[in-house]
Amino acid sequence: MFKSREFRYTDRVLDASLVFGQFLVIAFQDEVHCYDLSLDEASGARIIYRPTHGILRSFHCTSAIDVEGRPFACVTLSEVTEETGRISVYLLNVGEQSELTLDLLHQFEHSTFIVDAVDLGPRVIAIQGVVGPDFNADWRLIVLDVHTHTQFLLPSFTLASQTEMRELGPDYFCDTPMCISTSTHLVLANSFYGRTAGWHAFIQAFSLPTPHTHCHLTLASTPLTPSHHGVIPDIRVGGTLLHDTVLDSSTQDALITIGVDMYEPPHSRTPLPRYGTLRLSTTHVARDHEVGTIAFQPLGHFNHPRVLRSRPCFSGTSRVFYLTENGSDRFVAAFEYDLFGRDSGATTATRYLPTLRFLNERAQASVIDYDPYAGQLLCRQITADGSYMIEVFDFSAQVDT
Known part of the structure; x- marks a missing residue:
């Protein structure tokens, strides 16, 4: 039999996460609860956070294994009032008495930033969202190296993907971009559909600089330029499998495993869920900097x-x-x-x-x-x-x- 613990609430649950194999974190609009799963059920919950700036609109708790093989976790939450909003990023730590604590890493005010997704890899936390609630809202990406307090500045991925889409024809439908964070790369993917071109995925990869520790407390900013890019036909990018990079020993290409919907034959509207690897191939000189290519290689057949x-x-x-x-x-x-x-x-x-x-x-x-x-x-x-x-x-x- 499976061991099971149940937690029932009448209030709306924003999100829940497992942390370090020991803690269960459950977020509501007015507070965040934490249960120590190593204790008996009668131990109850601790309140580890209460909003100080309105109510919680969104809560994302994600964990990863860092570049030195140690587990760590981050919380990204958005608090809003009628006039303004505030997004905060916290590192989660285990205290002396096995209590989960939150240490502020980064915080900024905003007016209409709506957090949509948060991705955490071995180094980088990427916060995705839109500015404005309508369908014409601008997509935004905030990328932080949580170990070195570095903010990475990226060129507009939205403009780059729109340029690629227009080359395939003016009639297209665009998905929300997806972000993959590994110890060596940050990968952005955008799927789009056109009646003549079918489904395509535009993907850019950015090589992360060698980690180093900043001696100052202010958040440093580092610009990044694409190291790889490619347009892959007949796929629609889905969820990520691995949040780290594997190196092909024979070619030295970087491999990142992802899930996609494949469309076979070309332009078919019937999706085939598949899993495979993004191959970031050896770079070549293009224009004023080196840019490598990206290809997708499916894994073996997976019937389900x-x-x-x-x-x-x-x-x-x-x-x-x-x-x-x-x-x-x-x-x-x-x-x-x-x-x-x-x-x-x-x-x-x-x-x-x-x-x-x-x-x-x-x-x-x-x-x-x-x-x-x-x-x-x-x-x-x-x-x-x-x-x-x-x-x-x-x-x-x-x-x-």
Whole structure:
């Protein structure tokens, strides 16, 4: 049997996350709760944060393994009033008595910045959002090196992707850009669709400078220029699998594993969920600086029911958990992959493992976080009476590592 802990709330849950294999963090509009999962259920929650600037509009807690192999976590939250807003980034630390504490890393005021997504890799936290609530709002990206207090300044990815799209024809539909952060690269991807060109993905990669420690407390700014770029036809970029870079020993190309929807034959409107690697090839001189190419190489065939997009991919492991369905039932499932293959060196996807089933009455269930190091899965459900239930499943003994 799976070990399970349930946490029920009538207030709206903004987000919930597993941290360091020990803590469960649950955010509401007026406060953030923390549970120590190593204690018994009667221990209750600690309040680790209350807004000082209005209410919480968004809350993102993400964790990663740093470049030296140590786990760390960050919180990005947005507080708003009727007039202004404030975005804050905190590092999470474990105190002397196993208490989770928040240390302010960066904070800035804004007027209409709406946080959409937060990505955290071994070095960099990237905050994505829009300025303005309508469909014509401008996309924004804030990139911070959380270890060296460096802010990276990037050229306009929106303008670059629009230029590439116009070359394929004036009629297109554009997705929200996606960001992938690794220890060596920052990758931006934008998928777009045109009636004549079909689906394409425009991708830029930026090589991160060698880490160094700043001796001052102010936030330094470092401009970056693209190190690689490419337009890849017949794919629509989805979630990330690995949040770190693997080096191909034979070519020295950087490989980053991602999930995509592939469209075969070309321009078909029927998506085929696939996983594969972005290959960042050796650079060549283009215009006034070196720019390499980016290609997509699919992994081996992976047969599965339709994948429901609810944070399907997690960093630090070659096992991927996701939510899928078969008829009226939903399942949490997993598959494992070997990037290079055991014998031939080919990329292959290996196993599909049904692990946890939600019955019909739990149709509102979703996978929201996974801690690969502690073997814990976090699910959120909206019950029949409209309340929220957070469940923590520990199944490390049920799924072979």
